[in-house]
Every structure is written in C-alpha cells, then in structure tokens.
Amino acid sequence: MKEKKFAIYLLAGIFTIAVVAPFLWMLSTALMTTAQTLEQPPNPIPSPPTLDGTKEVFSRLPFLTLLGNTILVSIGRVVGTVLICSFAAYALAIIKVPGSRLILLLVLSLIMVPGDIFIIPAFEIISSIKLTNTLVALFLPSIFDAFGVFLLYQFFRGVPRELIEAARVDGASHLRILFTMVFPIARSGLISLSILTVLAEWKELLWPIVVNRSIDKMTLGPGLALLRGTYTTEWNVLMSAGVLAALPMIIIFLFLQKKFIASIARSGLK
Structure with a gap:
C-alpha cells in the first residue's frame, strides 16, 4: 500500500514539474538582460534579476x-457563451425538444471539427454587417x-x-426556471465553462489578426x-510580456480551482 502511494506521489510530482517548469523558465528569462539570454550554456538563474524586459x-x-x-472581449464572450449554451442545453436536457438526441449528436460532432475552417465565413459575415475592426x-x-x-x-x-414540473404547475416560465432554479444547481458547471471560455479568448491569436487591423483594437x-522579430528576438522582453499576460489567468484559476475541479468531476469528464 505504501509503495502504491509512493508511486502515485512520484508520478504526481513528475507531472507537476513538467507543468510548472516551463513557466518558471519563462519567469527566469523575463528577469534577465538580453545578453544573459544569449549565454552558452544557458544559465536558468538571472544574476542579478532585472525588470528591463518589463519596461521594454x-x-x-x-x-x-x-x-x-x-x-472586455473576454467578458462579452463569457456572457454570450454562457447564455447561448445554457439556452441550448436547457432545450435539450429539460424541455427535450423533438429530435433532441439527434441535435445533441450534431452539436457533439462540431467538437471534432477544427474551428479554423469557420474563419472565412465568419469574416464574411462580420464584414457584411460592418463590424470589422471593432471589439464586438x-x-x-x-x-x-x-x-x-x-458540459x-x-x-x-x-x-x-420534480422541481421543474412543480415550477411549471405554479406557472413559472422556462426563463424563470432556468435563471432561478437551474442556474443555482449548475453553478459549478457555469463557473467551469466561464473559466474555459476566458482561457480560450485569452490565448486567441489568429482571429483578431484576421478581423482587426488597428493595434488599439487588438488583444494580448x-x-x-x-x-517577435524577423531576424532576432529579445527573449527577455517576449517572456516578460508572457508573464504579464499569464498572471490574470493564474490568479483567476487559483481563486476558482475548487469550483473548476468539482465541475469536471461532477460532469463525468476526464
């Protein structure tokens, strides 16, 4: 039994190091000068640490x-995603509209489709309604x-x-049931979806370049x-920007990690 626990802790430690090590290396590089990043062999410890990269x-x-x-874009995407996905999930799971099983299969099939193939039609739609170069x-x-x-x-x-049927008997509308009864019960799932949505938006790269041209309308x-330069890259500057961009996500996850892990466990996903 002790050997089994030791093996589990050992594997957990190895995976933790594998996950944390790249971020620690990024943080270390961010605190170096440009000359220190070019040293051979590389020295993982900045001496002395400097914030020149952050200033740059x-x-x-x-x-x-x-x-x-x-x-702002993350907030808009979270609100829109939570509402749209909630309406769809409510119709499929609670109302059970005709053909709900087939509709669910079609929705699940979209998970296997790369999102990049929708860029051109999405751009044409956004361009036709004159929303290019906007945050929306x-x-x-x-x-x-x-x-x-x-999810x-x-x-x-x-x-x-029974709760749904009792509410319907009392004359509650589907919107009222969704917001006052279903949302509180599924709170951890909503938090999980919000975290995943913010993370997806935070690391979005291709779509903002396609639809916007002004740097003032870009995201991180x-x-x-x-x-990143054409011929050379100042890695301390790039890593400093990476650390600054990652910090909000790290803080959000640290505050909401229990809800996130609980929602994944309850949903039966791995």
Whole structure:
C-alpha cells in the first residue's frame, strides 16, 4: 500500500514539474538582460534579476490597452457563451425538444471539427454587417461553443424533474426556471465553462489578426506576437510580456480551482 502511494506521489510530482517548469523558465528569462539570454550554456538563474524586459514591453506596446481589450472581449464572450449554451442545453436536457438526441449528436460532432475552417465565413459575415475592426467582432462568432453545450447538458440533466414540473404547475416560465432554479444547481458547471471560455479568448491569436487591423483594437495574443522579430528576438522582453499576460489567468484559476475541479468531476469528464 505504501509503495502504491509512493508511486502515485512520484508520478504526481513528475507531472507537476513538467507543468510548472516551463513557466518558471519563462519567469527566469523575463528577469534577465538580453545578453544573459544569449549565454552558452544557458544559465536558468538571472544574476542579478532585472525588470528591463518589463519596461521594454510597456515602451513598445500599448500593453494596458491590449489588456483592457482582452478583458472586455473576454467578458462579452463569457456572457454570450454562457447564455447561448445554457439556452441550448436547457432545450435539450429539460424541455427535450423533438429530435433532441439527434441535435445533441450534431452539436457533439462540431467538437471534432477544427474551428479554423469557420474563419472565412465568419469574416464574411462580420464584414457584411460592418463590424470589422471593432471589439464586438472579436467575440461575436465565438459565443456558441459545442463543448459548452455538452458540459451544461451534463449538469442540467441532474436537475430533479420534480422541481421543474412543480415550477411549471405554479406557472413559472422556462426563463424563470432556468435563471432561478437551474442556474443555482449548475453553478459549478457555469463557473467551469466561464473559466474555459476566458482561457480560450485569452490565448486567441489568429482571429483578431484576421478581423482587426488597428493595434488599439487588438488583444494580448496578437500584441505579444509583435514582439517577435524577423531576424532576432529579445527573449527577455517576449517572456516578460508572457508573464504579464499569464498572471490574470493564474490568479483567476487559483481563486476558482475548487469550483473548476468539482465541475469536471461532477460532469463525468476526464
């Protein structure tokens, strides 16, 4: 039994190191000078640590503007995704509209389709309604998420049918049932979907470059890509920007990790 526990802890430690090591290396590089990043063999410990890379980030990029855009776009995408996916999951799991099983299979099939193939039609639609080079264009095509529908469907299935039927007998509308009864029961699932949606938006790179042209309408992903040079790259500057961009996500996950892990466990996903 002790050997089994030791093996589990050993594997957990190895996986933890594998996950944390790249971030620690990024943080170490961010605290170096440009000359230190080019040393051979590489020295993982900056001596002495410096914030020159961070200063360069703010001098070369409108970092606060990019961060503000990313926050606004993430909020818009989270609100839109949670609402759209909730309506779809409620219709499939609670109302059980005709053909709901077939519709669910079609939704699940979208998970296997690469999202990049929708870029051209999405751009044509955004362009036709004259939303290019706006913040709305960054999240509007992404508010429907097939995985989000499936995730919430798993939670909504666990809502007791007796509660739904009792509410319908009392004259409650479907919207009232969704917001006052289903949402509180499926709270951890909504938090999980929100975290995954923010993470997806935070690392988005291709779509903002396609639909927007002005740096003031960009998010962090394309902004950080501008720091990579054609012939040479100042890695301390790029890693400093990476650390600054990753910190909000790390803080959010640390505060909500229990809800996130609980939602994944309850939904039966691995």
